[in-house]
Amino acid sequence: MPSDPIRRDGLRPRFWEMPLDALTPIEWEALCDGCGKCCLNKLEDDETGEVALTRIACRLFDDSTCRCTSYETRLSYVPECVVLTPASLPEVAYFMPETCAYRRLHEGRALPVWHPLLTGDPMSPHAAGASLMDETVNETLIPEAADWEDFVIEEPLGDTS
Secondary structure, eight states: OOOOSSOOSSOOTTGGGSOGGGSOHHHHHHTOOSOOGGGEEEEEOTTTOOEEEEEEEOTTEETTTTEETTGGGHHHHOTTOOOOOTTTHHHHGGGSOTTOHHHHHHTTOOOOTTOHHHHSOTTHHHHTTOSOTTOOEEGGGSOTTOOGGGGBOOSOOSOOO
8 A cells, every 4th residue: 555645643533523623733634635636726606606626737736646746835836725724614615625524524524435534545535536646737738728617527526425
């Protein structure tokens, strides 16, 4: 099994069932399933507020690992990148992917069955089809005249039960 870049050892049992603002920073980071969909560019309908994911990924996104190539310093390169915290989550949850653990827990839903905290396998989101590993286009490769609506994907991907 590949190593997990997210630290998931030594955490409190079933910590994800606690209030999100009661989590330690390491527990908070461990909620990330590694699907990478938060790094996809999104389109928001001005009239309805509906958010659609695209296959167009942030310039720092590594499509082969579904990870940010500069996570710790990403704001230096992408100032508009959202820093997800328990305090910011209520404001930004609506544009997080439907399968996102942060969004699901914020909305009172359980982790999806394929989440690495439940399976013990960091590859389980990819095996479940919940990520876009090797299926995105880096935003730097999209021509300015491109119609981003041509890149919209259906959400959710993967079994969300």
